[in-house]
Amino acid sequence: MERGQRFRNAAIGLTLVWITVFVAIPYLLVVLFSFLTPNPAGTVTWEFSLESYRSIFSPVFLKVCQSSFALALGTTALTLLTAYPFAFILTRIPEYIRRTLILLMIIPFWTSSLIRTYALIIILKANGLVNGFLMGMGWITEPVSILYTQVAVFIGLVYTLLPFMILPLYASLQKLDRRLIEAARDLGARGWHIFFHIVLPLSLPGIIAGSTMVFLPALGLFYIPDLLGGARSMLIGNFIKDQFLATSNWPLGSAASVLLTILMFLMLGWYFVVSRRANQGDMKELA
Amino acid sequence: MRKILQYAYLAFIYLFLYVPIVVLVVFSFNDTKFSTNWQGFTWSWYAKLFTDGPLMEAFANSLIIAVSSSTIATILGTLGAFAIYRYRFLGRKVTFSFIYVSMMSPDIVMGISLLMFFILVGLSIGATTLLLAHITFCLPFVVVTVFARISGFDRHIIDVAKDLGASELKMFRHVIMPMLMPAIIAGWLLSFTLSMDDVVVSFFTTGPSFEVLPLKIYSMVRIGIKPEINALSAVMFLVSLVTVTIAHILIAKENR
Numbered sequence: 001m002e003r004g005q006r007f008r009n010a011a012i013g014l015t016l017v018w019i020t021v022f023v024a025i026p027y028l029l030v031v032l033f034s035f036l037t038p039n040p041a042g043t044v045t046w047e048f049s050l051e052s053y054r055s056i057f058s059p060v061f062l063k064v065c066q067s068s069f070a071l072a073l074g075t076t077a078l079t080l081l082t083a084y085p086f087a088f089i090l091t092r093i094p095e096y097i098r099r100t101l102i103l104l105m106i107i108p109f110w111t112s113s114l115i116r117t118y119a120l121i122i123i124l125k126a127n128g129l130v131n132g133f134l135m136g137m138g139w140i141t142e143p144v145s146i147l148y149t150q151v152a153v154f155i156g157l158v159y160t161l162l163p164f165m166i167l168p169l170y171a172s173l174q175k176l177d178r179r180l181i182e183a184a185r186d187l188g189a190r191g192w193h194i195f196f197h198i199v200l201p202l203s204l205p206g207i208i209a210g211s212t213m214v215f216l217p218a219l220g221l222f223y224i225p226d227l228l229g230g231a232r233s234m235l236i237g238n239f240i241k242d243q244f245l246a247t248s249n250w251p252l253g254s255a256a257s258v259l260l261t262i263l264m265f266l267m268l269g270w271y272f273v274v275s276r277r278a279n280q281g282d283m284k285e286l287a
Numbered sequence: 288m289r290k291i292l293q294y295a296y297l298a299f300i301y302l303f304l305y306v307p308i309v310v311l312v313v314f315s316f317n318d319t320k321f322s323t324n325w326q327g328f329t330w331s332w333y334a335k336l337f338t339d340g341p342l343m344e345a346f347a348n349s350l351i352i353a354v355s356s357s358t359i360a361t362i363l364g365t366l367g368a369f370a371i372y373r374y375r376f377l378g379r380k381v382t383f384s385f386i387y388v389s390m391m392s393p394d395i396v397m398g399i400s401l402l403m404f405f406i407l408v409g410l411s412i413g414a415t416t417l418l419l420a421h422i423t424f425c426l427p428f429v430v431v432t433v434f435a436r437i438s439g440f441d442r443h444i445i446d447v448a449k450d451l452g453a454s455e456l457k458m459f460r461h462v463i464m465p466m467l468m469p470a471i472i473a474g475w476l477l478s479f480t481l482s483m484d485d486v487v488v489s490f491f492t493t494g495p496s497f498e499v500l501p502l503k504i505y506s507m508v509r510i511g512i513k514p515e516i517n518a519l520s521a522v523m524f525l526v527s528l529v530t531v532t533i534a535h536i537l538i539a540k541e542n543r
Binding site: 005006007008010011012014015016018019022023024025026027029030033042043082085086089090092101103104105106107108110111112113114115116117118119120121122123129159162212216217219220221222223226227237240241244250253254257260261264268 | 293296297300301303304305306307308310311314363366367369370371374376378382385386388389391392393394395396397399400401402403404406407419420422423426430454455456459480483484486487490491500501504505508509516519520523524527528530531535
């Protein structure tokens with residue numbers, strides 16, 4: 001019995017301590033530091049201040065937010081439009097092929113995302129594959145510049161985040177009861193009608209889950225816009241990074257991180273509300 | 288007609304996913320340093336790669352961190368998932384929530400929060416802090432993977448083991464662990480890839496004293512492109528292809 005107690009305490013203790021020390025305390029530090037005064041020499045001055053939150057509503061930061069949100073929203077919309085048909089077609093394919101197809105979709109993501117971004121540079125370069133192809137087909141006469149533009153950043157983000165959209169969509173579309181579609185068809189509903197009134201609403205939890213998993217990283221993945229966009233536009237990710245590595249304004253960087261975290265909670269909350277309403281809210285809860 | 292369109296779309300997406308990788312592999316054999324045209328076949332980039340000291344060192348560092356962090360995270364995470372499933376204790380729900388939050392929250396937030404924490408407690412940024420950080424971001428994925436499998440168990444199995452006189456440790460070791468193996472392996476593999484691939488958290492939690500591959504590549508790509516990177520990518524792709532296939536076969540066997 002005594003040994004059983006020891007195992008129990010070890011199992012609980014290790015988890016509790018690790019999560020407290022390396023997750024809870026650092027996260028609370030972010031919140032705490034966002035209310036303190038910056039210290040240009042590094043770290044912070046222990047003096048209460050709301051200055052960081054005031055700077056967050058300054059035109060400079062709002063502009064950063066605007067371009068980041070535009071980029072992240074655009075990326076989310078593009079991945080959704082690309083992934084939805086893909087996930088839908090996938091559910092129609094016989095099981096044994098489907099498994100292989102899903103595996104084939106995941107394999108590229110086991111290689112470094114940086115290396116894949118670098119591969120995109122090769123392809124999108126002025127004398128790269130895409131331009132070579134377009135000129136070879138006679139569609140253009142001189143190379144179009146893709147690399148170091150918004151287009152390249154979008155391509156890079158969509159490429160990196162696509163499976164995070166496909167998998168939740170596929171999961172929710174797969175759960176969809178086919179009989180509902182058949183019933184609607186028997187009752188005379190047309191294709192688009194069925195899609196907008198049955199398939200789309202029922203896959204909403206998947207859409208929101210996928211969008212959350214694309215939107216949030218798209219705000220924070222600073223290295224993709226950095227490499228593909230030539231770092232022309234300042235994004236939230238780069239902004240936070242600079243507060244720590246360039247200007248040493250910990251409170252401001254913390255406040256921006258708090259903002260990102262609040263955004264995450266809002267999106268998660270939205271997901272829970274919708275998935276409960278769609279009556280698929282069987283997220284395994286704590287017993 | 289409709290079927291053809293559907294397959295064409297699938298093919299288009301797979302083309303999008305694989306063209307960059309194929310390009311890297313092809314270019315790793317291209318006998319030219321600057322041109323993007325095909326100039327003939329060569330192994331020389333592979334030879335150069337294995338004699339490139341700093342690059343190999345970063346690769347070794349990455350491997351060391353990935354193997355040790357995923358192993359520690361798997362041990363901690365498996366115990367943690369079991370503790371959350373089996374025991375009632377103070378802070379259980381809060382712990383579980385923090386696990387979810389840390390999994391969902393943007394990498395950059397975790398990166399800066401750990402950076403501030405390490406500096407505040409006076410740890411110098413390097414191999415140790417990187418290892419701690421990697422364990423931390425792998426841990427939730429192991430917990431969630433293992434927890435998903437464990438919560439599908441019949442709770443009576445534990446009661447039976449206990450009735451037959453097994454201690455908690457024995458029950459965990461001989462009853463639970465074998466049943467959890469597929470999830471434990473999946474958790475380890477997931478952690479390993481996450482760790483090998485991470486850019487953002489590593490960016491904040493290691494310094495020049497301990498360079499890892501993704502950061503090395505990041506700085507190399509920014510300065511200028513070396514063909515050795517193509518060779519390295521091809522090797523890494525091959526390694527991950529083999530790993531994924533093995534994992535897939537293992538899990539498929541286990542499920543049968």
